[in-house]
Amino acid sequence: MDLxxxxxxQMYKKMVTIREFxxxxxxxxxxxxxxxxxxxxxxxxxVMVGVAAPLRPTDWISGTxxxxxxxxxxxxxxxxxxxxxxxxxxxxxxxxxxxxxxAVYEKCAPxxxxxxxxxxxxxxxxxxxLKRRGKGDIAVVLFGDGASHRGEFHEALNLASIxxxxxxxxxxxxxxxxxxxxxxxxxxxxxSARAAGYGMPGLTVDGCDVMAVYEAVSETxxxxxxxxxxxxxxxxxxxxxxxxxxxPQSYRPPQEMEETRRRDPIARFAKQLLDQGMAKEAExxxxxxxxxRELQAAIEFTDKSGYPPEEEIYTDLVxxxxxxxx
Amino acid sequence: xxxxxxxxxxxxxxxxxxxxxxxSVFDNHEKVNIVRRVxxxxxxxxxQDVRIMPDFFGIGPRALDDLDLSLKVSYLDIPLEGTQExxxxxxxxxxxxxxxxxxxxxxxxxxxxxxxACGEVPLLPISTGTNNVFPFMxxxxxxxxxxxxxxxxxxxxxxxxxxAPRLEIRRGSELVDIALVDVVVSNPGFIASxxxxxxxxxxxxxxxxxEPGTIGFSSVGANVCALPANSGKGVHITxxxxxxxxxxxxxxxxxxxxxxxxxxxxxxxxxxxxxxxxSVIALDGERELIVSKxxxxxxHLAPKxxxxxxxxxxxxxxxxxxxxxxxxx
Numbered sequence: 001m002d003l004x005x006x007x008x009x010q011m012y013k014k015m016v017t018i019r020e021f022x023x024x025x026x027x028x029x030x031x032x033x034x035x036x037x038x039x040x041x042x043x044x045x046x047v048m049v050g051v052a053a054p055l056r057p058t059d060w061i062s063g064t065x066x067x068x069x070x071x072x073x074x075x076x077x078x079x080x081x082x083x084x085x086x087x088x089x090x091x092x093x094x095x096x097x098x099x100x101x102x103a104v105y106e107k108c109a110p111x112x113x114x115x116x117x118x119x120x121x122x123x124x125x126x127x128x129x130l131k132r133r134g135k136g137d138i139a140v141v142l143f144g145d146g147a148s149h150r151g152e153f154h155e156a157l158n159l160a161s162i163x164x165x166x167x168x169x170x171x172x173x174x175x176x177x178x179x180x181x182x183x184x185x186x187x188x189x190x191x192s193a194r195a196a197g198y199g200m201p202g203l204t205v206d207g208c209d210v211m212a213v214y215e216a217v218s219e220t221x222x223x224x225x226x227x228x229x230x231x232x233x234x235x236x237x238x239x240x241x242x243x244x245x246x247x248p249q250s251y252r253p254p255q256e257m258e259e260t261r262r263r264d265p266i267a268r269f270a271k272q273l274l275d276q277g278m279a280k281e282a283e284x285x286x287x288x289x290x291x292x293r294e295l296q297a298a299i300e301f302t303d304k305s306g307y308p309p310e311e312e313i314y315t316d317l318v319x320x321x322x323x324x325x326x
Numbered sequence: 327x328x329x330x331x332x333x334x335x336x337x338x339x340x341x342x343x344x345x346x347x348x349x350s351v352f353d354n355h356e357k358v359n360i361v362r363r364v365x366x367x368x369x370x371x372x373x374q375d376v377r378i379m380p381d382f383f384g385i386g387p388r389a390l391d392d393l394d395l396s397l398k399v400s401y402l403d404i405p406l407e408g409t410q411e412x413x414x415x416x417x418x419x420x421x422x423x424x425x426x427x428x429x430x431x432x433x434x435x436x437x438x439x440x441x442x443a444c445g446e447v448p449l450l451p452i453s454t455g456t457n458n459v460f461p462f463m464x465x466x467x468x469x470x471x472x473x474x475x476x477x478x479x480x481x482x483x484x485x486x487x488x489x490a491p492r493l494e495i496r497r498g499s500e501l502v503d504i505a506l507v508d509v510v511v512s513n514p515g516f517i518a519s520x521x522x523x524x525x526x527x528x529x530x531x532x533x534x535x536x537e538p539g540t541i542g543f544s545s546v547g548a549n550v551c552a553l554p555a556n557s558g559k560g561v562h563i564t565x566x567x568x569x570x571x572x573x574x575x576x577x578x579x580x581x582x583x584x585x586x587x588x589x590x591x592x593x594x595x596x597x598x599x600x601x602x603x604x605s606v607i608a609l610d611g612e613r614e615l616i617v618s619k620x621x622x623x624x625x626h627l628a629p630k631x632x633x634x635x636x637x638x639x640x641x642x643x644x645x646x647x648x649x650x651x652x653x654x655x
Contacts, residue, residue: 002513002515183382188353188354188355189336189354189382189383190340190354192340193351193353193354196351196353201344201345202344202351203340203341203342203344203345204340205342205519209517209518211516211517211518212516212517212518212519212520214518215342215516215518215519216342216345216519219342219345219346220345223345223346231345272516275616276514276516276604276616276618277604277618277619
């Protein structure tokens with residue numbers, strides 16, 4: 001796992017950028033400028049970046065409604081990202097997908113999915129297409145611990161296994177499915193243990209350690225590209241904010257939140273870089289400043305953008321093109 | 327009768343070698359079953375007091391569910407982090423309690439964590455890890471019975487307890503860490519997923535034992551210079567060209583040719599400097615230490631490692647003492 005310094009610093013910057021982006025959305029919700037449901041991945045930056053970094057640009061990746069950060073990790077531009085979440089016409093989906101259905105096809109990211117579970121079966125379709133193309137690309141899907149209790153999870157793993165699809169299923173175990181603690185609703189300690197039931201390797205990784213995630217995803221991708229079939233990874237991480245913005249999280253003990261913040265993946269990675277002499281504090285500060293500037297530009301881009309015109313309300317819809325839906 | 331401890335590592339047998347090699351998955355439900363069998367074995371030998379390390383999965387409580395036992399089980403009062411520190415803290419607590427024996431469930435890494443703090447309390451290590459050189463592949467019932475034999479208040483000499491050596495990593499006079507089987511020096515980098523499996527990244531290996539029939543990096547030593555566990559000597563191997571290529575099973579299903587530039591047997595009084603820096607040092611199979619350029623670490627073979635119960639000999643001695651025969655009326 002010899003990564004050049006430039007790559008490591010880029011990973012750090014992306015983690016910081018994701019944190020800034022998500023926290024700016026929290027402020028917008030609190031300030032009343034962003035209506036609707038928004039689910040933030042603050043605290044899960046090591047997952048986003050550690051998963052995206054070792055993948056090829058031609059690999060496909062999809063997630064749930066908490067994966068805005070994954071798009072940024074894939075290299076999506078924060079301007080159209082934010083514009084999309086605010087429903088602006090300059091957004092990646094012309095403001096019609098919003099936070100819950102944000103898709104960036106140019107980055108092979110077919111989207112966040114507001115319904116949790118089905119994206120795993122959709123991912124099998126993508127993986128089948130990639131297998132038929134035969135270029136060695138893989139399909140990666142992220143979902144939460146809550147979704148791993150749904151039928152689609154089991155159906156998708158079974159089908160992926162018997163068809164030996166180039167699919168990587170990644171369970172982002174942030175310990176809570178909405179308000180349900182995983183300890184109360186899950187029969188196994190490690191969701192990755194469920195892989196054995198479908199004849200594929202399963203592995204649990206510290207999802208707050210970006211390099212551990214990077215190494216696991218890199219090795220898993222190598223195995224899948226070699227034609228060895230799908231795999232299940234479980235990345236144990238923490239959700240810093242509520243299930244949605246506005247969720248008071250009364251179901252979480254305060255000391256748990258303290259412990260969660262103690263495992264801050266960004267601070268941890270910064271410490272690793274500094275301790276190993278791979279970066280100096282001034283370099284990291286420069287990257288943090290750059291991230292803030294880029295976010296500011298994205299905010300201004302969004303603010304200047306207009307909403308889609310009324311006459312386009314029925315265009316660009318999957319089932320509406322060329323026919324009346326009224 | 328003194329208490330018997332059980333330290334079952336819920337994280338053992340699950341690392342990345344399930345992916346990069348062909349390691350078995352040791353599900354925690356199986357660990358629960360093993361602990362059940364250990365408890366039944368202990369109970370059959372009249373052990374009355376068992377102390378179990380708590381963990382977030384609840385191996386202990388799950389093992390006790392619906393189990394009919396005469397012995398009393400309680401949980402060690404230690405703070406839990408979900409890290410290997412839990413095992414070290416549990417070992418310290420059991421040492422302070424004067425436990426007769428600690429049954430461990432894990433691999434080499436788990437036993438290393440326990441050996442840091444178990445003092446003179448003998449270990450009875452059951453293998454539930456990946457590369458298992460230190461622990462025994464043994465049925466839990468027999469392990470429980472053997473632990474019960476070790477716990478008996480007996481005037482007979484304990485000829486079934488051996489002393490294992492350990493490797494000490496020192497910076498000057500400071501003890502930095504220990505290993506029970508191997509110390510592997512590899513390329514600089516991150517701790518990340520901890521395991522070591524890419525032989526092209528390795529520069530040096532230090533071993534307490536090099537027995538044929540073992541897996542992991544001790545197998546490299548075994549195939550150039552066999553050395554039993556209790557020889558009182560260690561092996562230092564330098565990896566590189568110019569010597570022999572050695573076929574070695576370094577992980578389950580992962581058999582590699584390893585280029586051994588040189589090797590030599592060393593004695594306890596002979597500290598050997600880590601010559602490759604910067605680097606990452608793996609202890610008993612897990613990347614643990616990041617070594618900076620110029621950091622002066624030395625490896626020492628220390629004969630006084632943990633005491634270990636030899637299960638077969640313990641059972642044989644118990645049999646010779648007629649402990650398994652019902653007393654005549």
